[in-house]
Amino acid sequence: MSRILSAVAWPYANGPRHIGHVAGFGVPSDVFSRYMRMAGNDVLMVSGTDEHGTPILVQAEQEGVPPLELADRYNRVIAEDLTALGLSYDLFTRTTTGNHFAVAQAMFRAVHANGYMIEQTTRGAISPSTGRTLPDRYIEGTCPICGYDGARGDQCDNCGNQLDAIDLKNPVSRINGETPTFVETEHFFLDLPALATQIGDWLGSRHGWRPNVLNFSLNLLDDVRPRAMTRDIDWGIPVPLPGWEDNPAKRLYVWFDAVIGYLSASIEWARRSGDPEAWRKWWNDPEALSYYFMGKDNITFHSQIWPGELLAANGRGAKGGKLSEFGDLQLPTEVVSSEFLTMESNKFSSSRGHVIYVRDMLARYQPDALRYFIAVAGPETSDSDFTWAEFKRRTNDELVAAWGNLVNRTVSLLNRNVGSIPPLTDLADADRAALAQSAIGFETVGSLIGQQRQRQAVGEAMRVVGDANKYLAEMEPWKLKATDPARMATVLGVAAQLVSDANTLLAPFLPHSAQRVHEALGGEGTFAPMPRMEEVDDLDLPDRSYPIITGDYTGVRDTWARHDLVAGTPIPAPVPVFTKLDDSIVDDELARMRGEE
Numbered sequence: 277m278s279r280i281l282s283a284v285a286w287p288y289a290n291g292p293r294h295i296g297h298v299a300g301f302g303v304p305s306d307v308f309s310r311y312m313r314m315a316g317n318d319v320l321m322v323s324g325t326d327e328h329g330t331p332i333l334v335q336a337e338q339e340g341v342p343p344l345e346l347a348d349r350y351n352r353v354i355a356e357d358l359t360a361l362g363l364s365y366d367l368f369t370r371t372t373t374g375n376h377f378a379v380a381q382a383m384f385r386a387v388h389a390n391g392y393m394i395e396q397t398t399r400g401a402i403s404p405s406t407g408r409t410l411p412d413r414y415i416e417g418t419c420p421i422c423g424y425d426g427a428r429g430d431q432c433d434n435c436g437n438q439l440d441a442i443d444l445k446n447p448v449s450r451i452n453g454e455t456p457t458f459v460e461t462e463h464f465f466l467d468l469p470a471l472a473t474q475i476g477d478w479l480g481s482r483h484g485w486r487p488n489v490l491n492f493s494l495n496l497l498d499d500v501r502p503r504a505m506t507r508d509i510d511w512g513i514p515v516p517l518p519g520w521e522d523n524p525a526k527r528l529y530v531w532f533d534a535v536i537g538y539l540s541a542s543i544e545w546a547r548r549s550g551d552p553e554a555w556r557k558w559w560n561d562p563e564a565l566s567y568y569f570m571g572k573d574n575i576t577f578h579s580q581i582w583p584g585e586l587l588a589a590n591g592r593g594a595k596g597g598k599l600s601e602f603g604d605l606q607l608p609t610e611v612v613s614s615e616f617l618t619m620e621s622n623k624f625s626s627s628r629g630h631v632i633y634v635r636d637m638l639a640r641y642q643p644d645a646l647r648y649f650i651a652v653a654g655p656e657t658s659d660s661d662f663t664w665a666e667f668k669r670r671t672n673d674e675l676v677a678a679w680g681n682l683v684n685r686t687v688s689l690l691n692r693n694v695g696s697i698p699p700l701t702d703l704a705d706a707d708r709a710a711l712a713q714s715a716i717g718f719e720t721v722g723s724l725i726g727q728q729r730q731r732q733a734v735g736e737a738m739r740v741v742g743d744a745n746k747y748l749a750e751m752e753p754w755k756l757k758a759t760d761p762a763r764m765a766t767v768l769g770v771a772a773q774l775v776s777d778a779n780t781l782l783a784p785f786l787p788h789s790a791q792r793v794h795e796a797l798g799g800e801g802t803f804a805p806m807p808r809m810e811e812v813d814d815l816d817l818p819d820r821s822y823p824i825i826t827g828d829y830t831g832v833r834d835t836w837a838r839h840d841l842v843a844g845t846p847i848p849a850p851v852p853v854f855t856k857l858d859d860s861i862v863d864d865e866l867a868r869m870r871g872e873e
Contacts, residue, residue: 277316281558282309283538284323285570289350290335292633296617296624300571303650306363310784311725313829314836320558322541324369325351328512329530330411334451343511355823357634359809361643362787367545368825371537374816379540380533381516390597392588393464401441401456409508410449410456417444436495465502471584471593472500478607489613493579505532535582560603572613579611612728615655619662644786645671651734651785664865668857679741680854686771687796687850698769699843707770710747714740714777721781737781744774789853798845805829
C-alpha cells in the first residue's frame with residue numbers, strides 16, 4: 277500500500293466552470309484517485325475554490341456585491357457541479373477559510389525567515405480607469421522574445437519564457453482592453469535564482485512525466501528570476517510581517533496562496549477527521565507519492581513556483597535555512613498537466629456565449645457520458661476538440677451500443693432463461709480463453725492509469741467490452757435453450773463474469789453507471805462510492821459556514837481485481853444503463869450556442 281496525495285487544481289470562484297475546466301483538472305484526477313483506491317492505496321484527494329485576486333474584485337464591483345458574497349455564490353455552484361459529476365474529493369474547501377489564512381501566512385513567514393522572500397522595488401501595472409493593480413496574467417501583448425501575439429504578463433505559452441508585464445510589446449488589459457500604466461511599488465519576491473539549482477535537480481530526477489510537461493518545466497530554468505509574491509490589492513490574505521500586515525492595500529499574491537491550498541486543505545481535512553496531525557502522512561513521509569492535476573497554463577506554478585516555496589520553507593536552497601513548523605514537506609512526485617479542450621474548433625468564451633457549463637451539461641445528459649468523452653477523447657497530451665456530433669457518436673456507438681448493450685443483453689438473457697447467476701462448471705476452451713483474456717485487463721488498464729495514460733486505459737477497457745460482445749455473439753446462447761440448456765447456462769455465467777470484469781475496469785471512468793451495473797448483476801452495497809456535499813462551520817472564524825465536498829471511499833480498497841460472481845444470486849429484469857441520444861441534439865445544441873432558443 278502507498279499513500280497518495282491527489283492534489284487537484286483549484287477552480288477560480290468568479291463563475292460556474294465549463295467542461296473545458298473539468299477536462300483538465302476534474303475527470304483525470306478522479307479517474308486516477310478512484311483507481312488508486314481500488315488498487316489498495318491510501319488516497320487523499322484535496323482541492324477547493326480559489327477566491328482571491330483582482331478578477332473577483334472586478335466582477336463583484338460589476339455586480340454591485342461584496343467580493344466575499346460573489347465568492348460564496350460561486351463556491352456553492354462549483355461544489356454542486358463537481359459533486360454531481362462524481363469527483364470523489366476527500367475534502368473540497370476554499371481559500372477564504374481561517375485555516376487557509378493561517379497556513380498561507382505561516383508558509384510566507386517560514387520562506388521569509390529562511391531568506392527566500394526578498395523585498396524589491398518594481399513597476400506594477402495599474403488600470404488607468406480604476407487605479408487598481410492588474411495581475412500579470414490579466415495583461416496580454418506581444419512576446420519580446422519570440423514575437424508571439426498573445427503572451428501573458430507572467431509567461432509566454434508559445435516559447436515558454438518567463439516574462440514581466442512591463443516587457444510585453446503593446447500590452448493591454450484582458451479585463452477592459454485598456455493600456456495599463458506602470459508605477460513604482462514595493463513587493464516581496466520569491467528568490468527563485470537561489471532555489472534554481474535545487475529545482476533543476478528535482479526536475480532532473482523526474483521520470484515518466486508526460487514529455488510536454490517535463491520539457492516545458494525544464495525550459496523554465498533557462499530564465500529564472502525572482503517572482504513577486506505580494507500585490508497592491510485590498511482583497512486577499514494580509515502580508516504577515518510588521519509594517520505590512522496592517523497595510524490595507526498590500527496582500528499576498530493569489531497564486532502564492534492558491535498553491536498553498538493543497539497543504540491547507542490537507543490540514544483542514546485532518547482537523548475535521550479528529551486527528552489534526554494525520555496530514556503529515558502524505559506530506560512529511562518520503563515514501564508518500566503526490567500527483568498534481570491541472571491544465572497546461574498552470575504548469576509554471578506547479579513545477580517551478582510551488583516546488584520553490586516548498587524548498588524555501590524546508591531551508592533547502594542556496595541560502596540554507598531550517599525546517600518550518602510544517603516539517604520536511606515533500607515535493608511533487610509528478611505534475612500531471614492536460615492540454616486545452618476547445619469547443620467546435622473555438623476556444624471557450626463565456627463572454628461570447630461559446631461555452632458549455634458543467635451544470636447545463638449535466639442537466640441534459642448523463643454525467644458518465646461527459647466523463648467518458650473526456651476520458652476517451654480529452655486533451656491528455658495535445659489539444660482536443662469537443663463537438664456535439666462526436667459527443668453523440670461516442671455516446672451512442674460506444675457507451676450505448678457496445679457497453680450498455682452488452683450489459684442489457686447479458687442481464688436480459690439471464691433474467692429470462694436462468695433467473696440467477698449460473699455456476700461456472702464444465703467450461704469449454706473458449707470459455708476459459710475468454711475469462712483469461714478478460715483478467716489480463718486488470719494489469720493492463722491499471723498500469724496505464726498509473727502512468728497517466730487514461731485515453732489508452734479506457735480504450736483497453738473498452739477492448740475487454742468488445743471481446744465480451746464477440747464471445748456472446750459467437751456462443752449464441754439464445755440458440756441453446758432447447759438443445760443444451762446446461763451449456764446455455766455456462767455461457768451466460770461466463771458472459772456475466774466478463775460483464776463484471778469490464779464493469780470494474782470502467783468503474784474509475786464511469787462510477788455512476790458502475791453502481792447500476794453492479795446492481796444489475798445482483799450485487800448489493802456500494803460498489804462505486806459517490807461524493808457528498810456537507811455544510812460545515814469554519815474551524816477558526818466565528819459565524820462563518822460553507823459547503824464542502826467529502827465522502828467515504830474506504831470500502832473500495834483492494835477491489836481492483838476480478839470479483840467472482842456468486843452462483844444463485846438472483847438477477848432482476850434489466851434497466852437500460854445509458855440513454856441513447858437523438859440525432860436532433862446536435863442541431864439543437866448548436867442552435868442553443870447561437871442563441872436561437
